[in-house]
Amino acid sequence: MISKVRMFAEQKIDYMMLLNRVANDSEIKTSEDPYWLPEWEQIPGTRIVADYTDSLNSSIIKGLTDEIVGWIIYRRKKDEQVYHKVGEIDADRFFIIDHLVASDNTYAWTIVPKTETKIGISMESEMTYVDWEYWTVTAIKEIEPNVYLADRVWQLQMDVEAAALTQNRNVVVASTLSRYPKIVVGENNFMTQNITAKLGRINKFNGKLEDDIEGLQEWYEWIAQGGYAIIKDPKGHIFGAILTDSATSIDYRILDKPSTVQFSYTETFSVDDISVYEL
Amino acid sequence: MFEDLPSMMVASGVVQKSDNNTTTTFKIRNHPQLEVGMFITINFVDYEISGYNYDSGEVTVKTALPAVPAENTAYKIMTNFIASPSFFFRALKTPKVTLTAPSSLTSRVQKFVGTYTQEQHVPVRYHQFSLYAVGTERLIITTGRVYSSRLEWEYDGFTPDTTYRLELLVESQAGQECSDVKEFATAYPYPDLTAPPIVELNEDDNSARITWRDDMQSVGITTGECELVQDFPFKGTNSAWLKSGELYYDQIARRPLYVEEDSFTVFLSTCLADKFDGDIIALDSDDQEKAFCLRLHDYKFMYRMKDQEKQVGAIYDVFEDMIGPTKAIDDVCYVWNNDIPFDFKTADGGEMYWRENTTDLSGMQWKFVLMPTDCKVKRIIYSKLTP
Numbered sequence: 001m002i003s004k005v006r007m008f009a010e011q012k013i014d015y016m017m018l019l020n021r022v023a024n025d026s027e028i029k030t031s032e033d034p035y036w037l038p039e040w041e042q043i044p045g046t047r048i049v050a051d052y053t054d055s056l057n058s059s060i061i062k063g064l065t066d067e068i069v070g071w072i073i074y075r076r077k078k079d080e081q082v083y084h085k086v087g088e089i090d091a092d093r094f095f096i097i098d099h100l101v102a103s104d105n106t107y108a109w110t111i112v113p114k115t116e117t118k119i120g121i122s123m124e125s126e127m128t129y130v131d132w133e134y135w136t137v138t139a140i141k142e143i144e145p146n147v148y149l150a151d152r153v154w155q156l157q158m159d160v161e162a163a164a165l166t167q168n169r170n171v172v173v174a175s176t177l178s179r180y181p182k183i184v185v186g187e188n189n190f191m192t193q194n195i196t197a198k199l200g201r202i203n204k205f206n207g208k209l210e211d212d213i214e215g216l217q218e219w220y221e222w223i224a225q226g227g228y229a230i231i232k233d234p235k236g237h238i239f240g241a242i243l244t245d246s247a248t249s250i251d252y253r254i255l256d257k258p259s260t261v262q263f264s265y266t267e268t269f270s271v272d273d274i275s276v277y278e279l
Numbered sequence: 280m281f282e283d284l285p286s287m288m289v290a291s292g293v294v295q296k297s298d299n300n301t302t303t304t305f306k307i308r309n310h311p312q313l314e315v316g317m318f319i320t321i322n323f324v325d326y327e328i329s330g331y332n333y334d335s336g337e338v339t340v341k342t343a344l345p346a347v348p349a350e351n352t353a354y355k356i357m358t359n360f361i362a363s364p365s366f367f368f369r370a371l372k373t374p375k376v377t378l379t380a381p382s383s384l385t386s387r388v389q390k391f392v393g394t395y396t397q398e399q400h401v402p403v404r405y406h407q408f409s410l411y412a413v414g415t416e417r418l419i420i421t422t423g424r425v426y427s428s429r430l431e432w433e434y435d436g437f438t439p440d441t442t443y444r445l446e447l448l449v450e451s452q453a454g455q456e457c458s459d460v461k462e463f464a465t466a467y468p469y470p471d472l473t474a475p476p477i478v479e480l481n482e483d484d485n486s487a488r489i490t491w492r493d494d495m496q497s498v499g500i501t502t503g504e505c506e507l508v509q510d511f512p513f514k515g516t517n518s519a520w521l522k523s524g525e526l527y528y529d530q531i532a533r534r535p536l537y538v539e540e541d542s543f544t545v546f547l548s549t550c551l552a553d554k555f556d557g558d559i560i561a562l563d564s565d566d567q568e569k570a571f572c573l574r575l576h577d578y579k580f581m582y583r584m585k586d587q588e589k590q591v592g593a594i595y596d597v598f599e600d601m602i603g604p605t606k607a608i609d610d611v612c613y614v615w616n617n618d619i620p621f622d623f624k625t626a627d628g629g630e631m632y633w634r635e636n637t638t639d640l641s642g643m644q645w646k647f648v649l650m651p652t653d654c655k656v657k658r659i660i661y662s663k664l665t666p
Binding site for chain 1: 412414415417438441475476477478480481482483484485486487488489490491492493494495496497498499500501503505507508511512513516517518519520521522523524525526527528529531532533534535536537538539540542543544545546547548549550551552555557558559560561562563564565571644646648650651655657659661
């Protein structure tokens with residue numbers, strides 16, 4: 001195997017291009033044009049294109065002069081210029097799964113190569129419209145301040161009954177002797193709700209409900225560990241919450257013994273300032 | 280301290296003898312603590328004092344007494360306020376802080392420095408940097424109160440295409456606040472979207488999977504001196520001038536560079552220094568017997584393929600009409616320049632060769648195509664090309 005390409009002193013190198021195959025006559029003929037410059041995608045099998053435009057490095061991304069040490073991924077909503085950080089991952093990974101994606105929204109994701117010093121050049125995806133059909137409860141695990149890994153996702157597909165979504169404020173109305181009462185408004189502003197749903201999942205192929213004891217035990221364990229969750233509904237809400245209580249009922253009369261969970265959640269943190277992803 | 284009625288007694292005494300006593304001005308004892316605004320009570324009536332001569336003891340009241348007070352008439356000095364002892368203090372000048380920030384950023388990491396001045400040298404109590412996103416006014420990050428006079432802060436995380444506002448707040452030891460604000464935008468080269476990220480929505484867990492292509496970056500490493508030369512070999516293109524040592528590539532996308540020895544092509548365009556004689560490019564292999572190397576020796580290009588070396592075939596100019604005196608030249612493999620006179624000798628058996636010791640190689644550009652079994656070479660003299 002060829003493991004290194006070396007060029008030696010006392011020359012001014014215009015370009016060096018390496019393919020992992022033997023070029024055909026047509027490609028060689030094309031390269032003989034005095035003003036021909038190699039480009040990525042121009043010839044199949046290209047591995048190195050060092051054209052020395054900005055640096056000694058070979059890179060598909062033009063203008064990137066520093067070595068990539070990682071990738072930073074951002075998300076933004078359509079018609080907004082606020083970039084929310086999805087995550088920051090190592091250079092040898094080329095995908096990320098973003099869990100802070102709300103229904104009925106249009107997003108674009110931007111990838112920024114992270115180098116030692118430079119910002120890097122961003123590459124933005126097409127705008128993508130998101131429309132979720134079901135509720136999800138995503139168990140999260142904090143790996144560093146404001147950065148969470150999506151540990152487990154329960155999609156609530158059947159018999160979902162959502163009670164009223166309550167917006168909790170801290171407003172005290174005190175009667176006085178004057179015409180109007182005295183109002184004291186606190187900073188509180190959070191949501192609470194009760195949900196009831198089947199915990200299992202419908203198999204796409206045979207339409208059967210998949211609801212095993214392992215899934216329930218994971219649910220119990222996670223609730224016991226604190227129950228930190230991201231709650232997404234089909235309307236487009238997305239809350240950072242804690243499950244404050246949970247009750248499970250199992251219908252033993254049915255062969256599959258489907259389990260129904262009834263839980264309450266309380267919004268405890270904003271999802272604007274956190275990242276929740278999966279690698 | 281103040282109250283409505285003059286109930287606090289400051290001093291007392293009797294009216295002193297004086298020929299100048301009147302119903303509004305009369306002499307009393309010396310009372311250093313007496314102040315204008317206090318009251319003098321004579322015969323149970325309070326008279327507000329409007330003047331007092333501390334040297335002579337003459338007191339003046341606002342309202343006249345019914346008669347000139349007789350000598351030895353008892354009086355009390357009463358007051359409804361207490362004044363603290365007088366003291367001096369200096370008013371402090373307002374401090375000033377200046378924040379230094381560039382108008383646009385290209386670095387992800389940036390250090391900011393502030394300067395604080397206060398004429399009376401009141402030191403800094405604390406400072407606080409706060410970074411906002413302009414437009415949404417969202418607070419991105421704040422240092423909180425930093426109890427230090429070293430007004431420096433570094434932020435690693437600037438993103439492209441964003442306008443930021445940075446605020447530096449300083450409070451002095453005397454409690455005076457001052458601040459400075461700077462706005463700047465992040466700039467970056469125009470993105471070359473050869474491979475934009477791909478988004479796949481996963482409806483099983485309401486998430487989005489974002490995939491992007493590896494950059495396939497190869498870092499050029501030099502062991503000697505190398506610099507970029509602009510507009511060479513022609514305007515609009517740059518070259519790497521390798522003055523000493525080597526320039527090599529041994530990885531792609533942070534993984535080792537592995538290409539089969541019997542399945543590769545290298546396109547190399549280079550300008551060799553005058554009187555160049557030595558290795559031009561080498562392809563190292565795990566098995567050194569399978570390595571490749573192109574070199575120029577005695578004005579001939581030699582190509583070593585695996586374990587054998589051969590002379591590179593005929594050198595062609597890029598345009599046929601520049602080749603010179605016809606076909607014979609196609610068959611020789613010497614580096615030459617047909618602008619310069621050369622010796623032509625016929626060896627025994629009719630073989631021809633060219634001796635071109637005076638050719639300046641630095642005026643020529645060479646295009647090589649290296650393959651597992653062959654090496655092709657073309658010569659370009661840009662000065663001869665029609666732009």
